[in-house]
Amino acid sequence: xxxxxxxxxxxxxxxxxxxxxxxxxxxxxxxxxxxxxxxxxxxxxxxxxxxxxxxxxxxxxxxxxxxxxxxxxxxxxxxxxxxxxxxxxxxxxxxxxxxxxxxxxxxxxxxxxxxxxxxxxxxxxxxxxxxxxxxxxxxxxxxxxxxxxxxxxxxxxxxxxxxxxxxxxxxxxxxxxxxxxxxxxxxxxxxxxxxxxxxxxxx
Amino acid sequence: xxxxxxxxxxxxxxxxxxxxxxxxxxxxxxxxxxxxxxxxxxxxxxxxxxxxxxxxxxxxxxxxxxxxxx
Numbered sequence: 001x002x003x004x005x006x007x008x009x010x011x012x013x014x015x016x017x018x019x020x021x022x023x024x025x026x027x028x029x030x031x032x033x034x035x036x037x038x039x040x041x042x043x044x045x046x047x048x049x050x051x052x053x054x055x056x057x058x059x060x061x062x063x064x065x066x067x068x069x070x071x072x073x074x075x076x077x078x079x080x081x082x083x084x085x086x087x088x089x090x091x092x093x094x095x096x097x098x099x100x101x102x103x104x105x106x107x108x109x110x111x112x113x114x115x116x117x118x119x120x121x122x123x124x125x126x127x128x129x130x131x132x133x134x135x136x137x138x139x140x141x142x143x144x145x146x147x148x149x150x151x152x153x154x155x156x157x158x159x160x161x162x163x164x165x166x167x168x169x170x171x172x173x174x175x176x177x178x179x180x181x182x183x184x185x186x187x188x189x190x191x192x193x194x195x196x197x198x199x200x201x202x203x
Numbered sequence: 204x205x206x207x208x209x210x211x212x213x214x215x216x217x218x219x220x221x222x223x224x225x226x227x228x229x230x231x232x233x234x235x236x237x238x239x240x241x242x243x244x245x246x247x248x249x250x251x252x253x254x255x256x257x258x259x260x261x262x263x264x265x266x267x268x269x270x271x272x273x
Contacts, residue, residue: 001205070246091242104230105239145205147235 001069002026007076009083009128017078017128021138025073025085030062033075033082037116044122051121052157053113061087061111071110074138076131084114084131088139096151097173098186106151106186107143112136112160121159133199136168140192150192155182168195212237 002024008016022029034057041054065071070091076083086109093108112135113119118126136152143150155176156164161183164170170185187195214222225236247257257270 003205068246070242091239091246101230147231147238149230 001072007134009076009078009130009134011128012125019083019128019134020077021134022075022077023072023138023142025062025075025082027059027062027066029075029082030058030073030085033085034059036081041116041122044116049122051116051119052159053111056111056113058085058111058113072142074135076134078128082115083118083128084112084135086112086132086135086139088142090142090146090148094153096153096186096188097184098171098188101151101186101188104151105146105148106153107139107146107148109136109139109152109154112154132163133167137196137199140187140196143187143192149189150187150196151189152187152192153184154186155179155184157182161185169198170195 005021007019007021009019011017062073071089073085073087075085088107088109090107096104096106112132114131116122118128118131120126140150140152143152164185165172170187173184173186175181176184222233226233258267260267
């Protein structure tokens with residue numbers, strides 16, 4: 001499955017910038033993204049700034065899921081430059097943990113990265129903002145499309161917890177000792193709808 | 204998301220009962236259950252066609268059992 005649609009991110013002056021949302025990013029496109037992101041990331045690391053997910057190898061991940069129809073890489077691109085990537089699973093995935101949704105299907109977000117020039121761990125002023133929110137919206141929309149009613153789960157890296165808890169208003173389900181002691185967050189159907197309503201106009 | 208097409212499906216009472224039960228249990232529409240089943244079937248069928256076998260595993264009991272697929 002590959003779907004492209006016109007979306008918008010915001011630049012440093014909060015002006016809308018036309019972008020393309022891609023659902024079904026190919027391995028070649030992931031490789032190009034890694035090649036694009038790596039020099040900037042290395043320069044940041046030489047300056048003493050390292051993101052919590054700097055060890056993630058997106059090319060390896062993309063190859064590992066190639067041909068598996070139940071994994072999808074989504075990306076948001078401005079011109080030829082990818083501004084963020086997200087990898088989700090939507091079949092044979094973990095099921096919901098919230099007591100009101102226990103055992104129900106959800107879209108599980110495995111990884112999310114923004115381009116290093118958009119990453120607040122690396123730069124004071126991101127070049128473009130909104131990529132993470134837009135990609136998470138896309139995963140929620142996939143959950144709705146599959147009949148999962150917007151249910152979505154993810155384990156958050158420590159520095160991203162604030163984003164999922166305060167901006168996305170996902171439910172904090174606590175530390176998961178079986179998953180590298182990362183905190184697990186979940187959208188119930190109602191919270192997913194609230195998130196879509198809140199972020200629909202100004203992502 | 205991808206465009207969808209409509210079809211009519213004829214089911215026996217037993218099959219419809221099963222679909223109702225799954226729909227209720229998983230809090231998904233009958234359409235969503237059938238779409239999920241189709242996707243699972245595609246994945247499993249692709250493995251079986253390659254000559255692989257399908258197993259279930261009980262982690263607590265440390266038991267594995269092969270599902271016989273005719």
